[in-house]
Amino acid sequence: MANEDTLEGTSIADTANTRIPGGGDIWVLIGGDFIVFTLIFTTYTYYWQLDPAVFYKSSTLLVTDIGFANTLLLLTGSWLVATAMRYFRSGQLERAGLFMGLASLTGVVFLANKAVEWTHLFAAGNSVNSNDYFMFFFMLTGIHGLHVVIGTGVLIYFYSRLSNSTAVTPSHQALEGGALFWHLVDILWIVLFALLYLIS
Amino acid sequence: MHRETIIWLGLMLATVVSTYAVDGALGQALPTLETAILTSTLLIAFVKIRFVAYEFMEIRTAPLFLRLATDVWIIATCGALLLLAPGTYSI
Numbered sequence: 609m610a611n612e613d614t615l616e617g618t619s620i621a622d623t624a625n626t627r628i629p630g631g632g633d634i635w636v637l638i639g640g641d642f643i644v645f646t647l648i649f650t651t652y653t654y655y656w657q658l659d660p661a662v663f664y665k666s667s668t669l670l671v672t673d674i675g676f677a678n679t680l681l682l683l684t685g686s687w688l689v690a691t692a693m694r695y696f697r698s699g700q701l702e703r704a705g706l707f708m709g710l711a712s713l714t715g716v717v718f719l720a721n722k723a724v725e726w727t728h729l730f731a732a733g734n735s736v737n738s739n740d741y742f743m744f745f746f747m748l749t750g751i752h753g754l755h756v757v758i759g760t761g762v763l764i765y766f767y768s769r770l771s772n773s774t775a776v777t778p779s780h781q782a783l784e785g786g787a788l789f790w791h792l793v794d795i796l797w798i799v800l801f802a803l804l805y806l807i808s
Numbered sequence: 809m810h811r812e813t814i815i816w817l818g819l820m821l822a823t824v825v826s827t828y829a830v831d832g833a834l835g836q837a838l839p840t841l842e843t844a845i846l847t848s849t850l851l852i853a854f855v856k857i858r859f860v861a862y863e864f865m866e867i868r869t870a871p872l873f874l875r876l877a878t879d880v881w882i883i884a885t886c887g888a889l890l891l892l893a894p895g896t897y898s899i
Contacts, residue, residue, distance in 0.1 A: 625869060625870070625871055625872065626871065627869075627870070627871075628870060628871060628874060629865060629866040629867070629869075629870055635874070639877070642881055646881070646884075646885050646888070649885065649888075649889060650885075650888050650889065650892060653888075653889050653892035653893050654892050656892075656893065656894065657892055657893065657894045657898060660894040672827065672832075676823065676827045676828075679823050679827075680820060680823060683816060683819045683820060683823065683860075684816070684820075686816070686860060686864045687812055687813065687815075687816035687864070689864070690812040690816075690863070690864045691810070691812060691813075694810065694812070787864075788865055791860055791861070791864045791865045792865075794860055794864075795857050795860050795861065798853050798856050798857050798860070799853060799857070799885070801853075802826075802849055802850055802852075802853040803889070806826070806827065806831040806849050807831065807845075807846045807849050807850065807893065
């Protein structure tokens, strides 16, 4: 049976096409999340087709720059986590911790942006009851925001463990699982940004 | 430059182009190309997703079934959204 520790310092290419990233269990969560979000994305698009004028008018009330900034933040967060994993595999734990910490900051700033956006929308009189567009907007960005909160918390935990030389280092599989979840959050936002801010 | 950094820069550039060139400038200048702009924006989004999955999630080196499942999800979701969105493909 392969010991997790033997993966540290091993290049990904050495285990090409045989190893499931993060182990099999995390993919039940990730696969389930992808399926649920696909159902919500398609339901949103179906309702958009039924009333494109209201969806267009409502989407113009959003500030594209905020969605754009949040997209760049999550892409940067994904890159920082991928870099952290490279450092971890090469045994540079403190540097891996630093990059996990920086990635968690992208989650914090994302949530701050989202709070500002929601506050402005509520202040302008929009709510989940306004119309179908805003019902979907607040529901989708709310569920996604919850994912960002969880992912950010996991990254902060990794940062605290990897930066403290006396703390127990998380396993390679645990780190990969957390990293995969963070990339899932990024992927879901890429779809949300295109659907809610750009094409509607 | 490390591979993940090149991928990240490409993803950032694609986001800028998609937001301000395709959907922004082109969408305002040529509103009659609405369907083409919608299609391009969605395709760029799902190409970005494939890069995030294959490179950052390490699907590139994962077993075949996981690579296939990823591609099926990307094609099915993008296809469903294109077919359902208002426009010439609408079902």
